Amino acid sequence: MSTPIDQTGRDTLATSGWTVGETSAEKTFVFANFVDAFGWMTSVAICAEKLNHHPEWFNVYKTVKVTLTTHDTGGLSDLDVKLAQKMNQLAG
Amino acid sequence: MSTPIDQTGRDTLATSGWTVGETSAEKTFVFANFVDAFGWMTSVAICAEKLNHHPEWFNVYKTVKVTLTTHDTGGLSDLDVKLAQKMNQLAG
Amino acid sequence: MSTPIDQTGRDTLATSGWTVGETSAEKTFVFANFVDAFGWMTSVAICAEKLNHHPEWFNVYKTVKVTLTTHDTGGLSDLDVKLAQKMNQLAG
Amino acid sequence: MSTPIDQTGRDTLATSGWTVGETSAEKTFVFANFVDAFGWMTSVAICAEKLNHHPEWFNVYKTVKVTLTTHDTGGLSDLDVKLAQKMNQLAG
Numbered sequence: 001m002s003t004p005i006d007q008t009g010r011d012t013l014a015t016s017g018w019t020v021g022e023t024s025a026e027k028t029f030v031f032a033n034f035v036d037a038f039g040w041m042t043s044v045a046i047c048a049e050k051l052n053h054h055p056e057w058f059n060v061y062k063t064v065k066v067t068l069t070t071h072d073t074g075g076l077s078d079l080d081v082k083l084a085q086k087m088n089q090l091a092g
Numbered sequence: 093m094s095t096p097i098d099q100t101g102r103d104t105l106a107t108s109g110w111t112v113g114e115t116s117a118e119k120t121f122v123f124a125n126f127v128d129a130f131g132w133m134t135s136v137a138i139c140a141e142k143l144n145h146h147p148e149w150f151n152v153y154k155t156v157k158v159t160l161t162t163h164d165t166g167g168l169s170d171l172d173v174k175l176a177q178k179m180n181q182l183a184g
Numbered sequence: 185m186s187t188p189i190d191q192t193g194r195d196t197l198a199t200s201g202w203t204v205g206e207t208s209a210e211k212t213f214v215f216a217n218f219v220d221a222f223g224w225m226t227s228v229a230i231c232a233e234k235l236n237h238h239p240e241w242f243n244v245y246k247t248v249k250v251t252l253t254t255h256d257t258g259g260l261s262d263l264d265v266k267l268a269q270k271m272n273q274l275a276g
Numbered sequence: 277m278s279t280p281i282d283q284t285g286r287d288t289l290a291t292s293g294w295t296v297g298e299t300s301a302e303k304t305f306v307f308a309n310f311v312d313a314f315g316w317m318t319s320v321a322i323c324a325e326k327l328n329h330h331p332e333w334f335n336v337y338k339t340v341k342v343t344l345t346t347h348d349t350g351g352l353s354d355l356d357v358k359l360a361q362k363m364n365q366l367a368g
Contacts, residue, residue: 034321034324034325034330035325038318038321041317042314042318045310045314048310049310049311049314054310054336054337055336056334056335057334057335057336058332058333058334058335059331059332059334059335060330060331060332060333061330
C-alpha cells in the first residue's frame with residue numbers, strides 16, 4: 001500500500017516547509033482566521049479519506065499544527081508526501 | 093434585524109458578479125474541483141450561521157449556484173449583501 | 185466503473201425513502217437545524233469524493249434535497265445505491 | 277464577555293465526561309471512523325465561531341481530544357460550559 005520514503009521524498013518535504021524527522025514530518029499552517037483554517041481542514045479531510053491516509057493535527061483558532069507519519073511502515077511513506085503536497089497546495 | 097437593501101446595496105451586488113432580481117440575488121461559483129468547492133462551502137457555512145442568515149444553494153461537483161434573499165423583509169436586505177461579500181471574498 | 189441499477193437496487197432505494205424515477209432518485213433530508221444539516225453534508229461530502237460519485241444537492245437552512253444519477257450510465261447505477269445508503273446511514 | 281466558571285459549572289462539566297482542571301477542561305471523543313469524527317468537528321466548528329469561542333483540539337482518525345479554556349478570564353468560563361454542552365449534544 002505505502003512505500004517508505006527515500007531521500008527525494010525527504011527533500012520534497014523539507015523544501016516545502018516541512019520539518020522532517022526520523023519517522024514523521026511536521027508543519028504548522030497559520031491562516032487569517034478560524035473560518036479560513038477550518039475551510040482548509042475540510043478540503044484536507046476530504047483528500048485524506050480518499051487517500052485512506054489521515055493526519056495527526058492540532059487546531060486552535062487560526063493555527064493548525066500537522067504531524068504526518070505512516071504507521072504501517074513505521075515511518076514516513078509516499079502517502080505522507082502526497083498528503084503534504086495536497087496540504088501545501090490547498091493552503092495556496 | 094435586517095434592513096431592506098437600497099440602490100447602493102444593489103450596485104454592490106451587481107458589480108461583484110451577482111444577478112440582482114426584485115427579491116433575490118443569484119451567483120454561480122465554479123471551482124477547480126469538488127474538494128475546493130466544498131471547502132469554500134464549509135467556510136461560508138460557518139459565516140452564514142454566525143450572521144444567522146443562510147443561503148439557498150445548489151451544488152453539483154465543482155459548481156455552486158447560490159440564491160440570496162431575506163424572508164423577513166420579503167426581499168433583499170443588508171444581510172444578503174454581507175453574505176454575498178463574504179462569499180466573494182472566500183472564493184478569492 | 186459503474187453498473188446500471190437493477191430491480192433489486194431500485195427496491196433498495198424505494199424502501200429507504202428515495203423516490204426512484206427513470207434516470208434519477210430523489211430524497212429530501214430534514215434536520216433539526218443548519219448545524220446538523222451541514223455536519224451531515226460534510227460527512228457525505230467526504231464519502232462522495234471517496235466514491236468518486238457526487239450528489240446534486242440543494243440546501244436551505246435545515247433541509248437538503250438530494251438528486252442522485254450517474255451520468256456515465258445515463259441513469260441510476262450501483263454508485264447511486266452506495267451513496268444513497270451512506271446518506272441514509274449518516275442521517276441516523 | 278465571559279464569566280468565570282463557578283462550582284455549578286464545574287459540576288456540569290465533570291458529570292458529562294469532562295476532566296476539569298484548574299484552568300481548563302479536557303475530553304476525548306471517539307467516533308466510529310474519520311467520516312463521523314470530521315462531520316462532528318464541522319458542526320462544532322460552526323457553533324464555536326458563532327459563540328466566538330474556539331476549542332483547542334487534536335484529531336487523529338476517529339479520535340478528537342478537546343481542551344477548553346478561556347484566555348480572557350485566565351481559566352474556565354461560561355463559554356467553555358456552553359461549548360462543552362454543544363459538543364456533548366452533537367456527539368449524540
